[in-house]
Structure formats: C-alpha cells, structure tokens
Amino acid sequence: MATARAAMSAVPRVSSASPSTSSSPPSKKLFMRLTVWPLAAATFFMVSGGTYGTEEIVHGAGYGQALLILAITPVLWSLPTAFMIGELASALPFEGGFYAWVRRAMGNFWGFQEAWLSLAASVFDMAIYPTLFVTYMGRLVPWVNESYNKFFVGLAVIAVCVLMNVFGVKLVASTSLWLFVLLSSPFIAIVLLAPFKHGALVHVAAINPGGGLDIMGGLLIAMWNYMGWDNASTIATEVEKPQKTYPRAMLLAVVLVAVSYLLPVAAMWMTGLTPGAFETGSWADLAGMLGGEWLRVALVVGGMISAFGMFNALVMSYARLPLAMAKDGMLPKAFERQNQWRAPWLSIVVLAVCWVPCLLLGFDRLVTLDILVYGASLGLEFVALAVLRFREPQLHRPFKVPGGKLGAILIGVAPMMLLGFGIVRSEHEEILGMSSLEFGLLLMAAGVVIYGVKMLLAPQKVRPVAVRESLAGSGGD
Numbered sequence: 001m002a003t004a005r006a007a008m009s010a011v012p013r014v015s016s017a018s019p020s021t022s023s024s025p026p027s028k029k030l031f032m033r034l035t036v037w038p039l040a041a042a043t044f045f046m047v048s049g050g051t052y053g054t055e056e057i058v059h060g061a062g063y064g065q066a067l068l069i070l071a072i073t074p075v076l077w078s079l080p081t082a083f084m085i086g087e088l089a090s091a092l093p094f095e096g097g098f099y100a101w102v103r104r105a106m107g108n109f110w111g112f113q114e115a116w117l118s119l120a121a122s123v124f125d126m127a128i129y130p131t132l133f134v135t136y137m138g139r140l141v142p143w144v145n146e147s148y149n150k151f152f153v154g155l156a157v158i159a160v161c162v163l164m165n166v167f168g169v170k171l172v173a174s175t176s177l178w179l180f181v182l183l184s185s186p187f188i189a190i191v192l193l194a195p196f197k198h199g200a201l202v203h204v205a206a207i208n209p210g211g212g213l214d215i216m217g218g219l220l221i222a223m224w225n226y227m228g229w230d231n232a233s234t235i236a237t238e239v240e241k242p243q244k245t246y247p248r249a250m251l252l253a254v255v256l257v258a259v260s261y262l263l264p265v266a267a268m269w270m271t272g273l274t275p276g277a278f279e280t281g282s283w284a285d286l287a288g289m290l291g292g293e294w295l296r297v298a299l300v301v302g303g304m305i306s307a308f309g310m311f312n313a314l315v316m317s318y319a320r321l322p323l324a325m326a327k328d329g330m331l332p333k334a335f336e337r338q339n340q341w342r343a344p345w346l347s348i349v350v351l352a353v354c355w356v357p358c359l360l361l362g363f364d365r366l367v368t369l370d371i372l373v374y375g376a377s378l379g380l381e382f383v384a385l386a387v388l389r390f391r392e393p394q395l396h397r398p399f400k401v402p403g404g405k406l407g408a409i410l411i412g413v414a415p416m417m418l419l420g421f422g423i424v425r426s427e428h429e430e431i432l433g434m435s436s437l438e439f440g441l442l443l444m445a446a447g448v449v450i451y452g453v454k455m456l457l458a459p460q461k462v463r464p465v466a467v468r469e470s471l472a473g474s475g476g477d
Contacts, residue, residue, distance in 0.1 A: 033240035038173035039232065039249040040256065041180045045313035046231040047078075048257040049306035050183045051264045052283060053225050059278040061218045063269040070261045073222040076414040078254050081229045081378065083401045083411055084385050086247035089233045090398045091388075093242035096324025097233025098381050103328070105384035105391065108462055109451060112330055115321045116447035117377040122318050122351070125370065127358030129311035130154035136303035139284065154359045161312040162352045165319060168341030169238045172316045179309040180256075186287065186298035187264045193291050194267035201268075201289055206276025220371065223418060226257065227374055230381060231313075234320035238342065243398035315348060322347040329461040330454065372440040375419035382412030 034042070058066045094100035096115070103111025134153050138144040144153055164171055229250065236242050264283075271290060278286070284303065288296030323344040326335035337346045388395060389408040401411050434442075455462070 033238055034169060034173050035240050036245050036248050038177050039239060039245060040252040041177040042173040042313045043232040043253040044180055044256050045176050045309040046317060047228040049310040051187050051260050052303055052306050054261055055278040055280050055282050057218045057221050058265055058275050062275045066265055069218040069222050073226050074254055074258045077223055077418055078226045080411045080415050082250040082254050084382060085230055085233055086250050086399045087397055087401050088385060089236055089246035090243040091395055093236035095237045096320055097236055098230045099321055099324055102380045102384045104465055105387040110380060112451045113447045114377050114380050115325055117373055119321055120443050121373040123354055126355045129307045130157040130359060132307035133157050133304050136300050139300050151359055158352055161315050162348055164312060165315045165348050166343050166345050168343045169235050169316055172312055176309055176313055179305050183302050183305045186295060186302050189295055190287055191263050191267045194270045197271045197290055199272040202272030204273055204277050206274050223371060231317035234317045247399040318351055319344050319347040329463045373443060379416060
C-alpha cells in the first residue's frame, strides 16, 4: 500500500483540544459514558455477532484444522489490532477514532482517505445485516418471504436501529450487552448438551462432501469473522475514562469473540457429526438435531439477534465519522448537529438513507472485497501508530504496544501479511463485471478524486491538524 508523510513541520501547535473533540457536553442525566462491559459488548457485535459464519470453515477444513484456524487468527490478526487500538484510543480519545489518528499522524489527505474507505464500504456492507435478519425470520414466519415483505421488514430493522441510535450510545451499547447474553444462550446450551450426546450424530450424512478448504482459505474466512475492531474507536469521546476502558474492553472482546467461535465448534465435534454436514446458515438445523425443536428455534432467533445487533452497533460507529469530518471542515457543517443525547442525528439519518436502496440489490457479501477495502484502512492505522511514535515520542500513552518504536512497527506485520495473501486470492472474485481487486482499487481512487475536488472548491474550510501541547509529557519511548 502506498503511503506518504504529510509536511507537519509547519503545523500550528495549540493548547486547546483538537477540533474534532470540541463540543459542549449535555446534561449528565441525558448522557452517560460507556464503561468496559457495554463497550466490549458493542465491539463484539461490530466484529462478530456470534458463532454464525464459521460453518464453511468446519465444512472445508474439518474440526481439527477449523479449531486451529479459529485459534490462530485472533493471535495473528485480532490481538495486534486490539493492541494498536488500545494504544491509540487511550492516547488520542478523539471523535472519529481511527480517522482522527490517521489525520493527526499523516495529515488531512490520508485522514480523508481513511474515512472514505470506511464510509464507501459501508454502503455495500450494511445492507447485508437487515437481509440476514429477514432470512432468519423467514424460517419462522414464512409470510416474510412473500413479495416485497422482505424489503419492508429490512426497512423496519433499519428504522428501529436509527431510532435507537438517535437516543445515544448508552442505549445502543446497553442493548448490545443484553443482546449478547440472549445470543450466547443457545450456544451455551449446545456446549452443555454436547457431552451428553457424545457420538450421537455420527449417522448424519454430509450435505456436500466436496469442497476442501486449505488453511489460507480458512484463514481468510476467519479474518472476515474477526475483523472490525477499530469501529469501536469512533465513539471515544463518549467512553468513560477511555485511557483505561479501551485497552480492557478490546482484550475482553477478543476473548469473547474467540470463545464464541471455538467452544461451539469443539462441542459439535464431540457429537460425531461429520464436518460435511455444516453449510452456511446451518447452525439452527444442527442445533435441532442436538437439542430438539426448541434449540433450533432459539438458534434462528439468535441469528435475528446477531444481524440486528451488528447493524445497530455499526450505525453507532459509522455515524461518528461524518460528525468528526464536519468538525474538521471536510464535510458540510450541518453534519455537526447533535441532539441532547449527543447523537449525530443528521449523520445517522443520511447514512441510513444511503443504505436503504442496497436492500433491493440482493447481492451476497464478497468477503475478499470487504477484506481488501477494510485492509487498506487498517493498514493506514498501523502506519499512524508507527508514525506517531516517531513524530510525537512524548505523547502520553496510558497503554502502549510493547517493544518501543520497533514494536510499534512490527505489530502490524502479521495482519498486513495476511491481507496481502487475501489480495492475491481475490483476483478471481467478481463484482459488477470486474475483479474485487479492481473494484476495490476504484473505490480507493474515488476517494483521492473526491478529496481533490473538495480542496479545489473550498480549501480554506479544511482546518489544520492541531497538536495539543497538554498531551506532551510522560509516556515517551
């Protein structure tokens, strides 16, 4: 990935807060900041949404390799990302999170590209969650599958999530915590029932015996199931004591996501069920074989909860990007509007309007495209981590990636190597008649063009990156 250093020697230093953090706090009765568990639960839904999505790994790689893949991925992919976020979110708890970090480290151009990649991908990414909700609901209520009912139910999901987000992050994160408990319950039942059903499902035939999956292919699917950690950073100004809360919440979320994948797969292995019985969306049917109709229904409802929780949490994350960009002069000032719960209501509504038309497209998510576009933005974040270690060595860092400057550089090597392999393997995937790699590069190029147009039309409105003297002090290498 091409990178560049912004000419920061002429950047003015000010004693006040960064522009992207300035806002008058609302009444304490209306606005409560997030603590560790609500933030970890919201992060869980931004990243995972539960055990759903692991079926293809088990089917193609078998139980042993699937468990190995699901155990390796958080070590090579999630933990480095969580460490990076822990350092940057605790040192720079700014509105917009990863956008603010990249902008501070490398200037306005790269900050804009960071936000653009996330928002552009969200138009395609966010349509899948209401669609998943409708798909699971249709297994219990056939009426949903008739005519345009799918669209209207998906529209209702979007409307409910928009309404909840308008009431602020506390409601969304607290709801995520309860949804996490409800979602986890049927999978806990699977884990508890499996020892009593040892070998009981050995007679079940494979659905599709073919389709072996090599370890790299399994890693790519696992990467998709483990990605999105940085989305939690955009709400940093609404987190209680972010310097302590973010590192703890990130590590807690890594454990929760990994356990939610590993334990149910290991439990099904005990039953003797052939890996070939797994296929995308089959967890409910497999649970029915293990525990009966009640458990099948619980898993279907869990799928609805998963899709709703993911969409709801990601609305919260994405909506803070236009807010932060507007404060920096990169988007119209109207996007700065917030209500008494500090929710950027205009950003929420505008993004929702952009997501609604995609419900009609009926396309499947391209995992490789997601990994490519997300990987480009993640790469900029790892670069920002290293650049800030050199540019601002005295920046107070309550939590630090170990190993000094070298550690800050090396922490991104494993994730970037995995992304490189993903890009190489993405060339055979197609979207709109072109490879996903070409489509992803077009999205990236569009961000450069849009920024250029913005600077030609209104360069004076983009605020310079401000560095706070008050942040200098302890915490250097």
